[in-house]
Amino acid sequence: xxxxxxxxxxxxxxxxxxxxxxxxxxxxxxxxxxxxxxxxxxxxxxxxxxxxxxxxxxxxxxxxxxxxxxxxxxxxxxxxxxxxxxxxxxxxxxxxxxxxxxxxxxxxxxxxxxxxxxxxxxxxxxxxxxxxxxxxxxxxxxxxxxxxxxxxxxxxxxxxxxxxxxxxxxxxxxxxxxxxxxxxxxxxxxxxxxxxxxxxxxxxxxxxxxxxxxxxxxxxxxxxxxxxxxxxxxxxxxxxxx
Amino acid sequence: xxxxxxxxxxxxxxxxxxxxxxxxxxxxxxxxxxxxxxxxxxxxxxxxxxxxxxxxxxxxxxxxxxxxxxxxxxxxxxxxxxxxxxxxxxxxxxxxxxxxxxxxxxxxxxxxxxxxxxxxxxxxxxxxxxxxxxxxxxxxxxxxxxxxxxxxxxxxxxxxxxxxxxxxxxxxxxxxxxxxxxxxxxxxxxxxxxxxxxxxxxxxxxxxxxxxxxxxxxxxxxxxxxxxxxxxxxxxx
Numbered sequence: 001x002x003x004x005x006x007x008x009x010x011x012x013x014x015x016x017x018x019x020x021x022x023x024x025x026x027x028x029x030x031x032x033x034x035x036x037x038x039x040x041x042x043x044x045x046x047x048x049x050x051x052x053x054x055x056x057x058x059x060x061x062x063x064x065x066x067x068x069x070x071x072x073x074x075x076x077x078x079x080x081x082x083x084x085x086x087x088x089x090x091x092x093x094x095x096x097x098x099x100x101x102x103x104x105x106x107x108x109x110x111x112x113x114x115x116x117x118x119x120x121x122x123x124x125x126x127x128x129x130x131x132x133x134x135x136x137x138x139x140x141x142x143x144x145x146x147x148x149x150x151x152x153x154x155x156x157x158x159x160x161x162x163x164x165x166x167x168x169x170x171x172x173x174x175x176x177x178x179x180x181x182x183x184x185x186x187x188x189x190x191x192x193x194x195x196x197x198x199x200x201x202x203x204x205x206x207x208x209x210x211x212x213x214x215x216x217x218x219x220x221x222x223x224x225x226x227x228x229x230x231x232x233x234x235x236x237x238x239x240x241x242x
Numbered sequence: 243x244x245x246x247x248x249x250x251x252x253x254x255x256x257x258x259x260x261x262x263x264x265x266x267x268x269x270x271x272x273x274x275x276x277x278x279x280x281x282x283x284x285x286x287x288x289x290x291x292x293x294x295x296x297x298x299x300x301x302x303x304x305x306x307x308x309x310x311x312x313x314x315x316x317x318x319x320x321x322x323x324x325x326x327x328x329x330x331x332x333x334x335x336x337x338x339x340x341x342x343x344x345x346x347x348x349x350x351x352x353x354x355x356x357x358x359x360x361x362x363x364x365x366x367x368x369x370x371x372x373x374x375x376x377x378x379x380x381x382x383x384x385x386x387x388x389x390x391x392x393x394x395x396x397x398x399x400x401x402x403x404x405x406x407x408x409x410x411x412x413x414x415x416x417x418x419x420x421x422x423x424x425x426x427x428x429x430x431x432x433x434x435x436x437x438x439x440x441x442x443x444x445x446x447x448x449x450x451x452x453x454x455x456x457x458x459x460x461x462x463x464x465x466x467x468x469x470x471x472x473x474x475x476x477x478x479x
Contacts, residue, residue, distance in 0.1 A: 008314075008426070012287040013434060019289045024409040026286060027443070033279055034442050040265075040272055041455040047261050048253040049458075075247075076457040100343035105450050107474045108336055112450075114457055170263045187458045189248045196258075197250075198456050203273055204266075208453065211344040211351075213446045216280040218315040218353045219426045219436050237346045 008219055049187065049195035054151065059124040059142040067148075067186070067194055070141065072115040077186040081154035083179040084120035084127065086144055091120070091130050095181055096236050101210045103136045119143050121155055121179065134237065152199060154182050169201040181205055247458050288426065288434035295387045298363040299380035306387075306425070306433055309380065315353040316425040320393040322418040323359035323366065325383055330359070330369050334420050335473045340449040342375045358382050360394055360418065373474070391423050391438060408440035420444060 014022075056067045071077050080102065083092035091099075099118070106116040117139035120127055124142040131140055149155035156166040156178050164174035183205055185198040206212065215222045224230035253261075295306045310316050319341065322331035330338075341355065348355050356378040359366055363381040370379055388394035395405040395417050407414035421444055424437040445451060454461045463469065 009428070011426075011434075013290055014287040016289050019287055019435075020409065022286050023438070026282060027409050029279060029282070030439075030443055033275060034445060036272060036275070037445075037455075040268060041460060043265055043268065044456060045458055045460050047265060048251040048258055050255050050258040051252055076459060078453055078457060097347060100347065101340070101449060102453075103343055104339045104474070105453070107477065108339065108450050108471070109453060111470055111472070111477055112454055112462060113459060114453070116453065170259065170266055183453075183456065185457050187247070187250075190244050195250075195252060197458050199262075200269070200456070204269060206273060206276075207446075208449060210340050210447050210449050211347045214317055214341070214344070214348060214355060215351055215353065216276075216446075217283065217422060217424050217437055217439070218317060218351075219284055219424070220315060220352060221280060221284055223351060233350055234347070235350070237343070240346055240350060 011219070044198060047198060049197045052186065052194040052196055054147070056143070056146045056148045058119070058146065058148070059144065061124070061128070061139070061141075065141060068188060068192060070115060070117060071186075071188050074110070074113045074115045075188050076112075076114045077188070078109070078114055078116045079152075079184045079186070080116075080118045081149065081152070081180070081182040081184065082118040082120045082140070083177070083181055084122040084130070085155070085177070085179045086121050086123065088122055088126075088179075090236075091122075091127075091134075092179070092181070093234055093236050093239075094231055096134060097211070097231075097234055098181070098205065098209055099134070099136055099138070100237055101208065103138055106138050115139075117141060119148065119154075121149050149179075152182075152184050152196070153180075153201070154184075155179050169204070183208065250458065283437060286437065288436045291425065291433040291435055293386070293390065295382070295385045297358070297380040297382055297385065297387070299378065300363075300367070304380060307427060307431060309354065309356055309378075310425075310427050311354045311378075313349070313352050313354045314427050316427070317348070317353055317355040318423045318425070319355070319357045320388065320391075320419070320421050320423065321357040321359045321379070322416070322420050323361040323369070324394070324416075324418045325360050325362065327361055327365075327418075329473075330361075330366075330373075331418075331420070332471050332473050332476075333468060335373060336450065336468075336471050337420070337444070337447060338373065338375055338377070339474055340447060342377060345377055354378075356380060358387065360388050388418070391435070392419075392440070393421055393423075394418050408443070422447070 058065050082095045109116045121144050127140045143149050160166040168175050182201040187195045187197050297304045321334045360383045366379045382388050392406050399405040403413040405414045421440040426434045
């Protein structure tokens with residue numbers, strides 16, 4: 001018997017009525033959790049904004065695009081900071097996993113006044129080749145010729161990484177690489193002023209991974225306890241053996 | 243035109259950071275609560291499945307055991323698509339857009355994820371093709387599966403408000419409702435029902451909501467629920 005099955009083997013099995021009783025008691029906690037999430041979302045939107053003063057120009061599929069252009073006529077912009085550095089041959093497997101989750105939902109977000117896209121420092125041709133390989137359809141632009149990634153703490157210099165002085169997830173830390181994952185939100189007002197409203201890093205992006213949320217439902221959970229790193233099981237979707 | 247959202251408080255970077263760090267503490271606490279809840283969810287007892295269910299799928303007749311496809315864990319999304327419906331539910335279709343690409347990853351965590359509906363398999367296959375999805379979708383139309391796991395209800399249960407939905411007797415609206423059920427198959431081939439979620443219990447899987455929850459306008463539904471949702475190929479019609 002494989003090691004991970006040991007806890008599962010002795011799981012309590014009960015009659016349907018008893019199950020419903022246990023499940024109903026747990027439902028109260030789940031509802032409390034849902035309401036807590038609503039409160040947290042409310043507090044997130046109440047955070048003050050900071051004005052974006054710099055003019056950023058990105059390499060986009062249709063040529064140069066300013067940060068304002070990336071809103072594509074919407075007032076809200078969500079950026080997924082996809083780890084793909086200028087010298088990387090392929091995008092990060094973990095970000096690719098997240099992309100497998102969000103690919104396809106930009107169509108719906110568009111109808112909620114949101115432009116959704118991914119930004120990385122790798123050159124546009126590299127991003128486009130990788131996107132084609134993975135079969136994704138979301139928009140992806142390169143910030144290779146500007147400071148965007150550094151200013152919004154999604155990229156660090158090799159020195160910051162080596163010295164542990166990278167300002168990562170709102171504290172000085174030593175990230176494993178110069179590129180880190182994150183999600184940032186921006187707002188553009190009717191006068192064209194742009195504001196940075198929110199960013200999250202590290203496990204702040206956890207919620208956006210539906211596959212993990214599903215694993216959390218299954219008896220074994222994420223089942224990463226013995227794995228180092230915890231995501232050692234992960235492959236790009238076209239690199240899985242079957 | 244400026245709206246209420248344009249009157250938002252704008253501060254310096256230093257002040258922004260201060261406020262953001264304060265929220266981060268709460269976000270971390272919430273994440274730990276989510277982990278505890280996940281642990282508690284998996285500690286719930288199980289119920290042995292004693293009925294034989296036979297579904298119609300891409301490979302013809304398939305038992306519940308077959309649906310595991312050799313893995314020990316099965317996650318079912320109950321997609322609202324009743325026997326008389328012409329199309330699948332638009333809201334379930336949005337959820338399917340969220341989970342369509344993740345099967346390949348779940349497979350490598352010993353979990354098979356599929357959809358089950360009461361509509362005949364032919365209708366499911368045609369709709370799946372139109373939407374460009376690739377998950378497995380089987381019909382439970384010839385079984386009691388949806389009724390036993392409280393995702394389908396008789397017209398009488400509905401009119402009398404006696405449908406057992408989300409762990410209480412109520413009127414769930416239509417005869418088909420959405421949600422998840424989870425099963426485990428042990429080495430002897432015994433199958434156990436481990437978990438089910440309904441109503442807002444499914445919200446964790448609405449990735450679009452997680453993204454909407456980080457933008458200034460939020461879900462922006464004005465108490466009307468997801469009135470704005472359309473099938474992904476119907477928005478611009």
